Amino acid sequence: MAKYKQKIVTFGGGTGQFHLLDGLRDLNETKLITAVASTWDSGGSSGRLRTELGVLPPGDLRRCMLALMEDENQRKVAQRLFDDRLEESSGPLKGHSIGNLITARLDHIYSGQDRGIVAERELFRIMAKIVPATITNVQLVAETKKGNIVIGEKNIDTRVKDKNFDPNDRIIRIYFDSRVDSNEDVLNAIKDADKIVFSPGDLYTSILPHLLVEGVTEAIIKSKAKLIIVLNLATKEGETDNFKASDFLKSFLFYLGNNKAIDYLIVNKNHLDKEILKVYKEEGQNLVIVDKEKCKKIAPNMKIINENVSRYLKNEHLFRHDPFKLANTILKLK
Incomplete structure (x- = not known):
């Protein structure tokens, strides 16, 4: 199979970025891929x-x-x-x-x-190329609607397990506890990229923190690369409860500071049967509803790509992005 020859920069963490890279590896020249990994666990x-x-x-x-x-x-x-x-x-x-x-x-x-x-x-x-988002040793901090401060990626990720957890006290912003210097390798990769892709993943602990690193947002805005956001398949209890596509989009735009920055939002059009949905609901998760009209109002220049980019791992009861389908969809975009 002939490979694409696109300069791709990916931002993310966890299994979401793993599956994205797993697909890009087989479909694109690997020497043209730069994976930016989170370093605040x-x-x-x-x-x-x-x-x-x-x-x-x-x-x-x-x-x-x-x-x-x-x-x-x-x-x-x-x-x-x-x-x-x-x-x-x-x-x-x-x-x-x-x-x-x-x-x-x-x-x-x-x-x-x-x-x-x-x-x-x-x-x-x-x-x-695999590069750390930053080599600065920092702690991620989250502020909630009721003014509570949660320090540390682990504590933000697991706050739902706290006996005093209030599902209505949602996260309203995240920040680092000190200045986070950019990695020059990351900024150079952004400058030269054809496409910049934010993988699916935990919104507040894996994905959005990349935009808090000094210089990254500015470099993305200045770049001629297409900016692509891969929407999560499901919500996460304690982070994105009841989020629709427009809520994810607003979160990205808040940290990007530019409603014209995003070129494509990739959403999944495959729907699961009721039994699978029940399994996810028991774990506090729901499939993300794609409210297209609201998304278009928020980001009028952005195109929504509605493709079947998922797979269901029946034996493990896991609903995941399909590496090949997702990578192929990204690489086909002009």
Whole structure:
């Protein structure tokens, strides 16, 4: 299959960016892809390594590495290795993933995560660029409608588990606890890009924080690249309860500061049966309703791309973006 030759920059985190890159890898020249990974995780193995070793959280960088390995056999072995966790350990290594430890150790050996990432790319023969959103060590902060302040990505992500959680006390804004300097590699990639894509993912903890990094929003606005937003398939309890497409769109435009900045909004047109919807509803999630007319009023220059870009993993009861369908839809856009 002939590959596209587009300069693509992706922003995101978690499984959303992983699936996006998984598709782009096979359909586009990988050396033209730049994956910008979030670096403000404060929970899990990444958060512990950040606290104990003073490194930037390696989790999303690890996922980008896996998604962009071109050799299928290598990728399968690496995935088993990277995702393996030292659960049998009773010491300080217990629960850490091997992939996170490799990335963190290369950070130490090469005296900086940006240089460590280059070394890891060389080790696994990854042609695409993988860059941290910033190398500044910061905490993400959220402010709620009732004036509550939640500090740390993990606490924002899991606040729904707090016994005092109020579903009506929604997040109204996010910010970092200190100035976050931009990564020059990110700004240069934006400047040269043909397309800039924000992957699906947790809106307030994985996606929008990228726009808080100094210089990123300005670079995107100045860029001649097409700006593409991939709408989430479902809402998330505690973050985007009852959000419609227009609510996601307004959140992006608030941080972009320009209602003409977004060129395309990709939404999924595939609908699931009632049994699947019931499973998601029990977990506090609903499919995102696409209110097209309101979206058009908010961003009149933006085009809504309504395609079937999803798949249902029946055995796991998971509704996900399909890597091939999503990447193909993005690459076909003019």
